[in-house]
Amino acid sequence: MERILVTGGAGYIGGTAVAQLLAEGYEVTVLDDLSMGHADAVPATARFIEGSILDAAKVCEALDGASAVIHFAGKSLVGESVEKPDLYMHVNVDGTEVLLSEMKAAGVNRIVFSSSAATYGEPKSVPILESDATAPTNPYGASKLGVDHLLTKYAKESGLGAISLRYFNVAGALKSATGWLAERHEPETHLIPNVLRSTDASPLKIFGTDWPTADGTCIRDYVHVVDLIDAHIRALNAITPATHHIINLGSGGGYSVREVIDTASKVLGRTIAAVEVDRRAGDPAVLIASIDKAGEILGWKPSHNLEQMIADTKQALDSRN
Ligand code: UFG
Numbered sequence: 001m002e003r004i005l006v007t008g009g010a011g012y013i014g015g016t017a018v019a020q021l022l023a024e025g026y027e028v029t030v031l032d033d034l035s036m037g038h039a040d041a042v043p044a045t046a047r048f049i050e051g052s053i054l055d056a057a058k059v060c061e062a063l064d065g066a067s068a069v070i071h072f073a074g075k076s077l078v079g080e081s082v083e084k085p086d087l088y089m090h091v092n093v094d095g096t097e098v099l100l101s102e103m104k105a106a107g108v109n110r111i112v113f114s115s116s117a118a119t120y121g122e123p124k125s126v127p128i129l130e131s132d133a134t135a136p137t138n139p140y141g142a143s144k145l146g147v148d149h150l151l152t153k154y155a156k157e158s159g160l161g162a163i164s165l166r167y168f169n170v171a172g173a174l175k176s177a178t179g180w181l182a183e184r185h186e187p188e189t190h191l192i193p194n195v196l197r198s199t200d201a202s203p204l205k206i207f208g209t210d211w212p213t214a215d216g217t218c219i220r221d222y223v224h225v226v227d228l229i230d231a232h233i234r235a236l237n238a239i240t241p242a243t244h245h246i247i248n249l250g251s252g253g254g255y256s257v258r259e260v261i262d263t264a265s266k267v268l269g270r271t272i273a274a275v276e277v278d279r280r281a282g283d284p285a286v287l288i289a290s291i292d293k294a295g296e297i298l299g300w301k302p303s304h305n306l307e308q309m310i311a312d313t314k315q316a317l318d319s320r321n
Pocket of ligand 1: 170
C-alpha cells in the first residue's frame with residue numbers, strides 16, 4: 001500500500017485523516033510542528049516527524065517513501081489572522097511553497113489541500129459555486145486563496161496533480177482505534193463545541209440576532225469530519241496529472257445558530273443556556289456550499305446529519321473530561 005504524508009496530522013482534522021488512512025491500510029507519515037496539534041494524537045503505527053512545513057530539511061525527510069501528500073498544516077484562526085496577517089501569509093503560503101518545491105525535488109506529484117470557504121468572502125448568492133468570485137474578507141482566507149493559486153501554477157508549470165477542498169463548517173468527531181479524536185482548541189471559537197460547553201454560569205454567546213435571515217442569526221453549512229475525510233481519500237484517488245481541481249465540501253444546506261442550539265437541546269435532552277450579544281466582526285450572514293462538483297468528481301456526498309455531528313462532538317468532548 002502506498003505511503004501518504006499528512007502535514008498537520010496531529011491536529012483535529014489532520015488526525016482524523018491519519019486514523020482513517022491507517023484504518024484503510026495506507027502507510028502514513030505525519031509532519032507537524034505541534035504549534036496547534038498534540039503529539040499524543042499521532043498513532044504509534046504512523047511515522048512522526050516533528051517540524052514545520054517552512055523547514056525544507058524536515059519536509060524532505062518527511063517525504064521519504066511517500067507517493068502523495070494531504071496538506072492540512074497551517075494557521076487557521078480568522079481572528080488571529082487579522083492581528084498577524086504577515087504570519088498567516090508566511091506560514092500558509094511560503095510554507096506550502098517549501099512543501100511544493102520539496103515534493104518536486106522528491107518526484108512526489110499528487111497533493112490534496114485543505115482550503116476554505118473563507119476564500120469566497122461574503123457571497124453574492126448561495127449556494128456558493130466553485131466558479132464564483134473569490135474575495136476573502138480576512139488574511140486567513142487570503143492565505144488559503146494564495147495557496148490555491150500556487151497549486152494552479154504548479155499544475156500548469158510542473159505537471160502537479162492537485163485538488164483543493166474548500167471546507168465549510170466542520171464538526172463531529174471520529175471514534176478511532178485509539179479513542180475519540182476531539183477538537184481541542186483553546187480558546188474554542190467554534191459554535192458546536194461552545195454550545196456543548198455552555199452552562200448557566202458561562203452561557204453560549206449568540207453573535208448577532210439582527211442578521212438578514214429568518215430568525216436573525218447566521219446560517220452555516222455543517223459537515224461531519226468523517227464525511228470530510230472520506231472526500232480527501234476519494235480525492236487522493238481522483239487526482240489527474242497537471243490538473244488542479246477546486247471542490248467545495250459541505251452538506252449543501254444550512255442551519256442558523258438558533259437551529260443548531262435547538263438541535264443540540266434535543267440531542268442532549270436539556271436546555272442550552274445562551275445570551276444574545278453583538279455581531280462578531282467579519283462574520284458573513286449566510287454560507288452554504290454547492291456540493292454538486294464533489295458528487296461529480298469524487299462521487300461523494302455526506303452521510304451524517306447535524307444530530308450526529310452534535311452527538312459525536314459531545315462524545316469526543318466527554319471522553320476528554
Ligand atoms: N457563533 C456564535 N457563538 C459562538 C461561536 C460561533 O454565535 O460561541 C456563531 C458565529 O457567529 C457564526 C456561526 O456561529 O455565525 C459559526 O461560527 P464558527 O466560529 O463555528 O464558524 P465560522 O463560520 O466562523 O468559521 C468557519 C471555519 C473557519 C473558516 C470560516 C469561513 O471554522 O475556519 O468558516 O468563513 F474560516
